[in-house]
Amino acid sequence: MTRAEPAGSGLALAPGSRVGIIAGGGSLPVEVAEGLVRQGHSPFIILAEGEVDREADFAAYEQATLALEDIGFLLPLLKREGISHLVLAGEIKRRPRLAKIRPTLSLLTIIPSVAMALARGDDGLLKVLTRGLERRGITVVGAHEIVPDLAAGEGTLTKAGPKQSDWRDIEAGRAAAKAIGELDIGQAAIAVGGRAIALEGIEGTRGLLERTRELRGHGRLAGKTRGVLVKCAKPGQELRADLPSIGPQTVEAAHAAGLAGIAVEAGRSLILEGPATLARANALGLFIVGFPATEPTDGQ
Structure with missing residues (x-):
């Protein structure tokens, strides 16, 4: 490999x-x-x-x-x-x-x-x-x-799946996450209503989700529902270390932030404690979906 x-x-x-x-x-x-x-x-x-x-x-x-x-x-x-x-x-x-x-x-x-x-x-x-x-x-x-099973598969991995509006959020979040990844800032973004509203910084994904939860009643976000956490590898990333990952705590925090689901880059993201993560998402009604990688695999 x-x-x-x-x-x-x-x-x-x-x-x-x-x-x-x-x-x-x-x-x-x-x-x-x-x-x-x-x-x-x-x-x-x-x-x-x-x-x-x-x-x-x-x-x-x-x-x-x-x-x-x-x-x-x-x-x-x-x-x-x-x-x-x-x-x-x-x-x-x-x-x-x-x-x-x-x-x-x-x-x-x-x-x-x-x-x-x-x-x-x-x-x-x-x-x-x-x-x-x-x-x-x-x-x-x-x-x-x-442990190949750690890698996120492509497609919907939970009982619930994304709606059409969620796919707009996934695309907006993916574009934003790739942009900050190009600058080596972070690997995640949150989109609500078809636009990116929060980007991962030094505080990590947990801090990003907490910030989003606090923003729910703020200004243009007030009254908006759903939204998606999107995580993907940085462009040209060293894929043998620091791949983006989610786990049960990510699901809990995404639910607390009022999000409808989580989207990760298939094959280039990890789902930790897989059975527990998917079970918790199913219990809370969140979707987890793997979207196909769009950049070449030469890593340059």
């Missing part, structure tokens, strides 16, 4: 492959670890210090903890543990502070690239990290390659 091939293709690991997971927050790293165990591979977990909220779920696995500023020690750790493949999974809420990064010989060669990547944004940093690791013999793979 190439870097920009659509998600969901699956990955055949050779016998003896050793997979490491850099684990952040949320359920994604847990689901990836469980997927590896089902395939007969016990993962090595690298806990991102201060970011993991489900440490108890990793108790059965070999593990180490690494501060973001100690990224220079990542490669020696991977080599020492015999890691052949690495998955970056889970939410990292903060970015490493360049001034506090402890340099190592392996890191000194890419410090200028890291500095420029930090200035460019999150996706630039991920590209530098993944390419740097692969040049040093570590194969970086996406969470969806380990």
Whole structure:
């Protein structure tokens, strides 16, 4: 699988492959670890210090903890543990502070690239990290390659489906999300009444939905109903990390914000805790739909 091939293709690991997971927050790293165990591979977990909220779920696995500023020690750790493949999974809420990064010989060669990547944004940093690791013999793979069922399918995934007016919102939200993605700002937008009314910023999807809930009685939104949360990959995104995702909490927050449903880019977005997410959407009467990716898959 190439870097920009659509998600969901699956990955055949050779016998003896050793997979490491850099684990952040949320359920994604847990689901990836469980997927590896089902395939007969016990993962090595690298806990991102201060970011993991489900440490108890990793108790059965070999593990180490690494501060973001100690990224220079990542490669020696991977080599020492015999890691052949690495998955970056889970939410990292903060970015490493360049001034506090402890340099190592392996890191000194890419410090200028890291500095420029930090200035460019999150996706630039991920590209530098993944390419740097692969040049040093570590194969970086996406969470969806380990657990293909995480990738959102195309079409309506719930009992309820979008109305014609919802499709206008989906298109407006998709265009807005792609626009802010081009600037490496965020991956989500909310559209109501055929126009984008809120864009994801540094607060993330949860904050975006909370802001929308508060806006419901404001000005031109007063009295308007329905609306759609749209999430899609950034143009040219590094698809092996930070794919847009939704989960049960996203569904709850979308319902609280008065939205009719959620639309995600099929094959390039993740549905975490899939059965629970779809069941909760069905219980609340929300739709979840996967729309086809529209950009080329060369990742450039």
